[in-house]
Amino acid sequence: MAWTRAGRRWAWALALVLAAVALAVPLTVARRQEPPPRGAPVNVLLHDFKVQEDVAVVPAGLVTLRIRNQGPTRHELVVIRTDRAPDNLPLQQDGLTVDEEEDGIKLVEEVNGMDIDEHQTVDLRLAPGNYVMYCNFEGHYLGGMHASLAVR
Amino acid sequence: MPVTQRPAAGGRPGIGRLFPRLPILGDLRLIRRFGWVIPVLIVLVAAIVAYNGRAISQQRGSALVVYTAGRQRALVERYTKDVLVKVDGFQADPKDSGEAMRQPVDVLLDGGSVRAPQGGDARVEIAPARDRKVRLKLEQDRRLINDLIVVGDELLKGGQEAPDYEANVTKLRVLSAQLSSVSNDAVQEITEQSEASLSRLVQIEIALGVLSVLAALGLGLLLRRAGSEQAAQFRSLVNNSSDLITVLAPDGTIAYQSPSVQRMLGRRPGDLAGTELADVVHPDDQDEVNASLARLAEGAPGATDTFGCRLLHNDGSWRHVESICTNLADDPRVNGLVLNVRDVTEQAALRQSISDLLHNLARRSQGLVDRQLELLDELERAEVDPDRLDELFRMDHLATRMRRNVENLIVLSGVDQRRRWSESVPLRDVVEAAVGEVEEYSRVRVAGLHDLTLAGQAASDVAHLVAELVENAASFSSPTTRVEVSGGPTGNGYVLEIEDHGIGMSDAELDEANRRLAEPLAADVAVSRMMGFHVVGRLAVRHGIKVQLRHSWFGGVTALVLLPAVLLGSAGEHPSMAPLVPAGVTASPERLLLANTTKSGWQPRAHLPLRQHAAPPPDHGRDGDAAAGAGEPFD
Numbered sequence: 001m002a003w004t005r006a007g008r009r010w011a012w013a014l015a016l017v018l019a020a021v022a023l024a025v026p027l028t029v030a031r032r033q034e035p036p037p038r039g040a041p042v043n044v045l046l047h048d049f050k051v052q053e054d055v056a057v058v059p060a061g062l063v064t065l066r067i068r069n070q071g072p073t074r075h076e077l078v079v080i081r082t083d084r085a086p087d088n089l090p091l092q093q094d095g096l097t098v099d100e101e102e103d104g105i106k107l108v109e110e111v112n113g114m115d116i117d118e119h120q121t122v123d124l125r126l127a128p129g130n131y132v133m134y135c136n137f138e139g140h141y142l143g144g145m146h147a148s149l150a151v152r
Numbered sequence: 153m154p155v156t157q158r159p160a161a162g163g164r165p166g167i168g169r170l171f172p173r174l175p176i177l178g179d180l181r182l183i184r185r186f187g188w189v190i191p192v193l194i195v196l197v198a199a200i201v202a203y204n205g206r207a208i209s210q211q212r213g214s215a216l217v218v219y220t221a222g223r224q225r226a227l228v229e230r231y232t233k234d235v236l237v238k239v240d241g242f243q244a245d246p247k248d249s250g251e252a253m254r255q256p257v258d259v260l261l262d263g264g265s266v267r268a269p270q271g272g273d274a275r276v277e278i279a280p281a282r283d284r285k286v287r288l289k290l291e292q293d294r295r296l297i298n299d300l301i302v303v304g305d306e307l308l309k310g311g312q313e314a315p316d317y318e319a320n321v322t323k324l325r326v327l328s329a330q331l332s333s334v335s336n337d338a339v340q341e342i343t344e345q346s347e348a349s350l351s352r353l354v355q356i357e358i359a360l361g362v363l364s365v366l367a368a369l370g371l372g373l374l375l376r377r378a379g380s381e382q383a384a385q386f387r388s389l390v391n392n393s394s395d396l397i398t399v400l401a402p403d404g405t406i407a408y409q410s411p412s413v414q415r416m417l418g419r420r421p422g423d424l425a426g427t428e429l430a431d432v433v434h435p436d437d438q439d440e441v442n443a444s445l446a447r448l449a450e451g452a453p454g455a456t457d458t459f460g461c462r463l464l465h466n467d468g469s470w471r472h473v474e475s476i477c478t479n480l481a482d483d484p485r486v487n488g489l490v491l492n493v494r495d496v497t498e499q500a501a502l503r504q505s506i507s508d509l510l511h512n513l514a515r516r517s518q519g520l521v522d523r524q525l526e527l528l529d530e531l532e533r534a535e536v537d538p539d540r541l542d543e544l545f546r547m548d549h550l551a552t553r554m555r556r557n558v559e560n561l562i563v564l565s566g567v568d569q570r571r572r573w574s575e576s577v578p579l580r581d582v583v584e585a586a587v588g589e590v591e592e593y594s595r596v597r598v599a600g601l602h603d604l605t606l607a608g609q610a611a612s613d614v615a616h617l618v619a620e621l622v623e624n625a626a627s628f629s630s631p632t633t634r635v636e637v638s639g640g641p642t643g644n645g646y647v648l649e650i651e652d653h654g655i656g657m658s659d660a661e662l663d664e665a666n667r668r669l670a671e672p673l674a675a676d677v678a679v680s681r682m683m684g685f686h687v688v689g690r691l692a693v694r695h696g697i698k699v700q701l702r703h704s705w706f707g708g709v710t711a712l713v714l715l716p717a718v719l720l721g722s723a724g725e726h727p728s729m730a731p732l733v734p735a736g737v738t739a740s741p742e743r744l745l746l747a748n749t750t751k752s753g754w755q756p757r758a759h760l761p762l763r764q765h766a767a768p769p770p771d772h773g774r775d776g777d778a779a780a781g782a783g784e785p786f787d
Contacts, residue, residue, distance in 0.1 A: 048292055048334075071285075071292075072288035072289055072292040073289050073292050073334045073337045073338075074289075096325070096326070115341075116285050116288060116289075137330075137333040138329035138332055139325075139326045139329025139330035139332070142326040142329070
């Protein structure tokens with residue numbers, strides 16, 4: 001069958017679309033793949049009102065926190081080094097948020113305002129010790145959003 | 153094939169078909185080609201308006217939603233306070249504040265009406281939240297409110313004495329704080345969403361606005377280009393036209409002349425600017441030109457008039473021109489009279505040549521006819537046999553009629569060569585002499601004429617004029633009827649009436665005849681077909697006489713000849729008249745004698761047979777067709 005001029009145009013258009021799709025798909029997939037963790041991986045899930053981690057003890061050195069907020073509201077994650085119990089941290093005068101300035105508390109990292117479904121990866125070089133991860137929004141810590149992490 | 157005729161089926165339908173021919177812009181192919189810009193522009197503007205309205209509406213709605221969500225925190229704090237105050241034994245109503253606390257979340261999630269801020273009692277509808285994140289946060293808000301109310305109820309129920317009082321108070325405060333946090337989060341989310349949505353709308357609006365501006369600019373450029381092309385086309389037409397376009401300013405000076413003035417008058421376009429038109433118009437034509445321009449200037453805007461005149465060429469010669477003049481004084485782009493002047497010098501020369509030829513031929517014929525009449529005179533004088541004499545008289549009449557035809561040709565040639573009389577002539581003599589030139593003079597009855605005199609310089613022409621009208625009346629009426637010639641004074645002169653009882657004329661024929669009488673044309677083929685009317689018209693114009701034909705009450709036609717007062721005088725003022733005989737016209741005592749001896753001594757154009765007044769009406773044994781001529785009036 002001989003190609004008409006219009007037919008050739010449609011064929012070119014189709015070929016261009018297919019080429020664009022063929023190029024876009026691998027790029028999209030590659031972009032969505034997270035890079036491999038550089039340190040000991042710790043997956044941290046935030047949700048109302050819990051902080052869950054898949055491991056409680058990690059080796060000292062480089063630790064990679066892969067944080068995901070499952071919502072349904074905005075959260076943050078504060079990492080402190082302390083020997084206090086996770087549910088017994090000192091509070092500020094409002095009685096609702098943790099006072100990170102208190103003695104015996106060393107602020108290690110603070111990941112601010114993560115929205116629903118947001119991911120963040122944080123590499124921390126942690127020395128051996130006890131660490132606590134919590135959300136310091138008003139009432140969230142007291143609601144139970146805290147977890148301990150031991151570095152050995 | 154022109155664009156306008158291209159069939160749509162043969163190619164792209166072309167939105168240009170929507171714009172067939174714009175009367176203002178004329179045949180602009182550019183417009184037809186890019187006419188789609190106009191609907192696109194309209195759509196863009198409509199979209200801007202729609203988006204703008206939507207943005208305003210959304211902005212108001214968003215502001216209300218944010219306001220509603222923002223109240224949440226205050227209501228939670230109030231409920232918490234009410235619970236604690238109540239538990240402490242003081243007056244408070246946590247139930248009401250609890251219900252109030254639920255309301256914003258319920259409205260934001262499920263939709264409903266709220267009281268507008270600063271709106272008095274007016275309530276505004278809020279649509280249910282559709283965004284997933286917003287809904288998740290609001291639902292969490294609602295769960296926490298429920299939890300808060302449960303804890304609050306427990307506190308209210310157990311009071312301070314309850315064992316878990318302290319734990320519940322802490323729980324209440326924690327929940328309240330969480331609620332505040334979640335509410336803030338929800339408000340922030342709603343605000344961000346609204347701002348993002350508004351931002352998108354504004355961006356679309358700006359994009360549409362930019363597109364509209366670009367489209368409008370494009371259309372403007374297009375129109376400008378089209379206008380430039382049209383102006384260039386018009387300029388080219390004016391510059392290359394053989395006609396001279398002249399614009400006269402309201403003060404009568406020449407404001408503009410097209411380049412063709414170089415070709416027509418040998419002058420550069422700007423040479424005559426600022427001068428008066430009269431400076432280049434032949435002195436003999438200035439009255440007509442001034443009258444025409446004055447008529448036009450006083451007429452309605454857009455009125456036109458025509459005139460012919462001679463214009464001075466740069467080499468000193470005169471160019472004959474015909475001008476169509478239009479009053480465009482009301483048009484601010486012109487502000488004056490526009491003259492479209494055409495050079496007709498060659499036509500004028502040709503007409504003059506024909507007139508000269510006509511005149512020369514007529515003059516030769518006139519000489520021959522005059523000699524023939526002289527010979528007939530001699531024969532009539534020598535003849536004693538009544539029958540032979542009658543035949544000679546008939547020949548005499550035919551020759552007289554021939555001479556009048558020849559004189560008609562001279563009149564039509566435009567040469568004013570007449571017999572002039574220095575003294576006034578009785579009007580009756582003039583009329584009777586005119587009747588005497590008609591072959592069927594015996595059917596004509598002259599009655600009721602007043603004793604007036606006619607200015608000598610008009611006598612010959614009036615006699616000729618009346619003779620033509622009388623002959624026309626006699627020719628187009630039955631030989632058994634009479635032709636009546638009478639007269640009567642009017643306010644501005646004297647009216648001669650020549651009335652026949654013939655076949656008459658239709659309205660159209662009458663209008664045409666009157667038009668020719670009023671506006672005699674130059675000699676041409678049309679004139680030759682109705683020569684009599686044109687001759688009468690020309691003779692009348694010479695002396696300001698008005699001639700008009702009307703339907704007669706008796707079925708024929710009445711010709712009215714209005715002699716102006718300036719040509720008239722009262723009887724008794726005419727002494728003996730010494731004729732001024734022009735060249736080529738022979739005055740002989742015999743002809744005066746045979747002219748039935750006009751009392752004034754005025755020499756008529758032809759002699760009347762002696763029996764004119766004595767002769768009874770003819771026996772009408774003659775063929776009527778012969779009298780009627782060839783079927784055309786004044787043929």
